[in-house]
Amino acid sequence: MKEITELNLPEDIKYSDSHEWAKVDAEIITIGIDDYAQDQLGEVxxxxxxxxxxxxxxxxxxxxVESVKAVSEIYTPVSGEVVEVNANLPDAPELVNNSPYDEGWIIKIKADDPSLLASELNDLKDKAAYIAMLKG
Amino acid sequence: MDRTLKTTPLNSWHRSHGANMANFGGFDMPLWYATGVKLEHLSVVESAGIFDTSHMACVMVTGKDAFNLLQICHTRDLKSLQNGRCVYGAVLNELGHVVDDAIVYRFDDTNYMVCVNAGMGGIVASHFQNHKSTLNAAFEIACDVNVSDLSEKVAKIDIQGKNSIKVLKKVLDPACVDTLFNKMPYFSFKGDFSVFSKTVNTSGCCCSSLCSKSEKSSSQVKLKNGTPLLLSRSGYTGEFGFEIFISPDAVVGLWEDILEAGKEYNLIACGLGARDSLRAGAVLPLSHQDIGGWKFINTPWDFALPYNENKRGFTKNFIGCNALLNQSNPNQDSLNQANVNNTQNVKYTYPFVGQDLRKIGAGSDSQVLDGSGNIIGKVLTCATDMAIGWHNDKIYSIASPNLPEGFKAKGISCGFILVDRKLDVGTKLTLQEKKRQINVTVVNDVRPDRTARLKISNFL
Structure with a gap:
């Protein structure tokens, strides 16, 4: 298992307490699970x-997200409509482990209310706050 | 790491090789390594893997009445157990509940070893000690039996998979290899007490006859460097292989030697995750999860009870046998109110398989639903065997002969349920945990074409 200092936690995304990440590109938000979650789950x-x-x-x-050892529910950190799902995951679920922020993304959501989105994003943690939470 | 956790001598090795560690039975143990649990599972089915099982415990039972004590404390009828053979069964309390499951090793008529689960050495040893008085009362004489807990004084590695012998041959003393693997049936062992003699001497719990006996023994099994070991043809994966008992100060060296010798066979270190999914596919129980604080009867492991031929009684008396018999024959004494209550608590354990690799969480939040949606029990174990897959309503393993064209082992969930009624093989059920559901079928067996019981000549 990775030490907290070994985790790959990019600066340009936001993190939820339940270990999902959200990356904002205008009104489209890409969502996946972070390096900590995939490491804890093991092989997806x-x-x-x-x-x-x-x-x-x-x-x-x-x-x-199901690993050989565990089943983990994933929760959306923002509201909106699912506009795309990662079609590669059914055949290659291990992308979630190998590339959690890039090829292993899970869904894309379109937010229809910019002010709600802004407030929801504000509730998420940046890298520093997320690391602080992991350290407990 | 939680400072209260115990460690095995291999702990530093695990941590320096990227293991994902977790508490198991009070020990800090590897769940999987950087290779991943899927590859570890597949390597045992395809070739070979090794497991650190030093968290397990050994209890020595010695003396003139060692047999008599074990005969009342273990569910197998040990009358037919020969020297150099071992047998799987359970240790029960008076309620017929499982204290632990245990393999009894017979060295000779006065020397037995009992291998139990992590953290259970002290508990099982105390249970045996307490039942010396039961024995004394039955025999009306003070019995001659010593019980000593060797927890954490003996290290253990399991090497499992069809290439296990080829790897072992490279690390064992060539002088003993020639004859060692002749006539070594499933659940037999070779080696002797010299593995434990140092331990036993320093802990002062050994009768001197053990050590002198070990010196005289002709069945020594040694590593190339002369280190003695005890080699048992058994394991917890359903695949061909061995359990190796060795001194704790020699186990890291042996582990590294096996990994080096096994490179050409793609042998890898495997964690408890792969151990769990392999044993689930092999329909083997996990103590305190699939067997435990309920009556040890109506299970897939009824072979561990000493049934007589008509299966209405037992060939011996043992602790817990009356509680089991009352349950198994509820109609014999239906006027007995205690018995009527008893039958209302009758439980049945069955193996199941899913439709694909999807699992649900087992435990108290889980439910088993029958075809009408009635809750009839709970899920004890749910794991995924990644070496198997469905093909035209039949399960194949990657190790199956004549695999159908286009077969891909996508993995199938499997495990055990505890239900309040008798079910036939083939019964369709739904397993539920919170909002999640999977459809499963009651079966007799899960992973086909396992190798554990095949003749040793297949693997030389």
Whole structure:
């Protein structure tokens, strides 16, 4: 298991307390699970994805990430509509381990309310605050 | 790391090789290494892997009445157990509940070793000590038996998989290799007490006859450097292999030698994650999870009970046997109110397989639903065997002969349920944990074409 100092935690994304990450590109937010979560879970063997078009509110469970040892629910850190799911994950779930922020992204959400989005993003942690939380 | 956790002599090795560590039975143990649990699982089914099992405990039972004490404390009828053979069963309390499961090794009529689970050495040794009085009462004489807990004084490595012998041959003393693997059936062992003699001497718990006996023994098994070991043809994966008992100060060297010798066979170190998924696919129970604080009966492991031929009684008396018999024959004494209550608590344990690799969490939050949606029990274990897959309604393993074209082992979830009624093989059920559900089928067996019981000549 990685030490906190060994974790890959990019500066340009936001982190949730339940170990999802969100990257904002205008009104499209890409969501995945972070390096800490994938390391804790171990080898991911299955990712259950939502339907494109599903309407989600912040905190909704939108899927599961399953490793050989555990099943973990994943929750959206922002509200909006699912506009894309990572079509490579059904055949290559290990992308979540090998490339959690890039090829292993899970869903893209379109936020329809900019002010709500701003406030939801504000509730998420930046790298420093997230590390502080992990250190307890 | 939690400072209260115990460690095995291999702890530094695990930590310096990228292991994901966790508390298991009070020990800081590797769940998986950087290789990942899937590859570790597959390596044992395809070739070979090694496991640090030094967290397990050994209890020595010696003396003229060693047999008599074990005969009342263990569920197997040990009358037929020969020297150099071992047998799997359970240690029960008076309620028929499982204290722990245990393999009894018979060296000779006055020397036995009992291998139990992590943290259980002291508890099982105390249980044996307490039942000396039961024995004394039965025999009306003070019995001659010594019980000593060797927890953390003996180290253990399991090498599992079809290439285990080829690897072991490279690390063992060539002088003993020639004859060693002749006639070594499943659940037999070679080697002797000299493995433990140093331990036993320093802890002062050994009768001198053990050590002198070991010196005289002709069945020594040694490493190339002369270190003695005890080699048992058994394991917890369902695959061919051995459990190796050795002195704690020699275990790291042996571990590294096995890894080096095993390179050409792609042998890798495996953690408890792979151990759990391998044993689930092999329909083997995890003590305190699949067997525990309920009656040890109506399980897939009924072979561990000493049933007589008509299966209505036992061939011996042992602690817990009355509680089990009351449950197994509820109609014999239906006027007995205690018994009626008893039958209401009858529980059945069954193996199941899922439709694909998806699992649910086991434990108290889980539920087993029958076809009408009634809750009939809970899930004890749910793991994924990544070496198997469905093909036209049949399960194949990557090790199966004549694999159908296009077969891909995508993994299948499997495990055990505890339910309140008898179920037939083939019964369809739903397992549920919170909002998550999977559909499963009751089965007799899970991973096909396992190698544990095959003749040793297949692997030489």
């Amino acid at each position: 063997v299955f990712v259950e994805l939502p339907e494109v078009g599903a309407a989600l509110s912040k905190g909704d469970q939108f899927g599961t």
